[in-house]
Amino acid sequence: MNDDVSQRHSAFRFHGSWQEFARIAFPNLLLTIVTLGIYRFWATTREREYLWSKTDFIDERLEWTGKGMELFIGFIMVFLLIGLPFIVIQLISQGLIFRGETIIAAVVTLMMFLLLFYLTGVAYFRALRYRLSRTYWRGIRGGSDDPGFQYGLAYMWKSVVGWLPIFLLVPWSMISLWNDRWNAMSFGPHRFSATAEWKPLMKRYLLFYLVPFLVFVGGIVFGISMAASGGAPNALGSTGIAIGAILAIIAVLSLYIVLPLAALAFYSKYFRLAVGGLRLQNLEFDFRARAPDWILFFLANMAIIVCTLGIGYIFMPYRNWKFFIDHMEAYGEINVDELTQSETVVAKHGEGLLDAFDVGAI
């Protein structure tokens, strides 16, 4: 029993509508407010249940089986194991500063920062693991047996190596960490293989990296040429000053507009490369959104949020998921007889860490 994926338009299809999603999102918002935020774990679950159930992979819908209680327990665990100790440590280090023990206070603060850094890495890993272990397709789920503690270390040193040469190796660390994460994951009996390359990402990264310099240098060159051709300042008078002011405004604006655009262009390439390097047995994946798609998506999101005075924010999970699925593609074939149940462990708690650190990722 083989399904030939490549004959279809796209292996992934999304059938949801924002009106249906609104009927979930608005009651969620209300319940979240009246419970002082506690309902948000159940709200997230309900939204995912909807989004997954409206997503086709080949010929069957996805299924989200995560529970609000799991996310809540994860959050409580983080609060007790990390939040409270950190508040205590902060109080102690403040007391140390009061007493003039600034060096000890600095060391304590540094340790705290390093631990947070490590846990952020672990959190990224475990969030992906949790999401895969709660995603079912044809009764089969994903997961990982790796608890992610090693990954936390890799996250630390690879990030630092990425930053050290004046941030020039960030693309390497991003791709390398993506590969590390996905190589530890599996779906059913099959292990994912992630072999994305980082070098093709460098050109886009340098573009983003050099934007501030280019704007700055461009401004100076323009200014000098203006000054050289303008002659005596008295002759031009106020028009000269006005032109200068306009140029300065253009320079600042272009920084604010060009920089996010360059960042999106970089991220689009990153995501395309990262997903493109992903394999599951005979399946290959592809992400087809290019820089203009990302830019339009980003601008539309901003417009929705601004025009609805912020309420449109509750539709962002819907928009993100739709954008993700609309551009996902898979090639190859799956043998459903061989796609047997995953034997990975199922953690009983959700993305507590990631949730607490407020990092969202697909």
Added chain:
Amino acid sequence: MSAFFDAWHYDGKSAVRRKVEVQIIGPQFFLLETERRHGPFAFSDIEYVTHKDDADVYGLKEMDGWRLMLSGPVPTDLNAMLPARRNYGGWVDRLGFGKAAVAFTLVSAAAVAVVLLSPQWLAPLIPDSIDEKLGDALVGDFGGRFCSTPAGDAALKKLVASLDANPADLQVEVAKIDMINAVALPGGNVILFDGLVKQARSPDEVAGVLAHEIGHVREKHVMQALLRQMGLAVVLGGIDGNSGALVNNMLAMSYSRESEAEADAHSMKALGGANISPIGTASFFDRLSEMDGSAGSSKSETGITGYMSSHPLSRSRKEAFEKSIVKGKNYKPALTQAEWTELKTMCTQDRKAKSGFGFDFN
């Protein structure tokens, strides 16, 4: 909804989809394929999983990935045996959306009320020993920044004794820090900053501020604020970072204004009891109001902002102190000229005390 009843099954062991018929035998059922029979399964083990397009999806306890998907009009005998659909999650579904929303609102309001109001009667219940230990831990010797000369100490002691009936359980010190500020800390610790003493034009001004801080100690404001902050952190912990902190700060701020008013009232009473004129304190606030802008001028000075931020506007405080002047009363200066000079120059004389702070706090 399709017009016909359909049942599909995944056994959770492989991804093969099976078209089945449900054969009910008492509390159990079999799933019949053309050439195979699955089961028996107990209805009591069936769990509602999710709703997928036009099908309801059920799972089986302890069987990872086992699925029974029913679409179309489910036969009544089967329907009667199946668990109820889940929509919002346990409690909300049981109560109904409207009732649950109201119930959650009431519980949340009660929780916030308890956290805001209970510190007032909880704080006095905290044993003095804990309060003192906390004070010691926090203040210690203040990094050697306390100033001390025999004559200066005597002047300070006299001032405290005139303002408070039990000066023994207060630790009042002058710290060599060039900021116009004063703080009340746990354990009856009151710290006057040298900057405040130096810029005061009369001992009456210092007496007013000191009596204000003693008011915080006597009214247990410090412990109350600590308890309230901890309680709010727990109750509002469920809300996302920024909005939670904003609500927290707003609530804490409104309470701190109330505390400031109480401390001012305490100060006026203590000044009256000690026969010290409140006019000095009023003129002190008058000068402050010129610096904090409530008098229309916007001259700002570092150090003043911290003191001002949580305090009522200096101008209205000045008026309150002016009103507390009793006409015809025979006020006497808080300290003699010699004592005042000693207090004012205490930190200049004491060369052993370390100076400066390196950071701002209030």
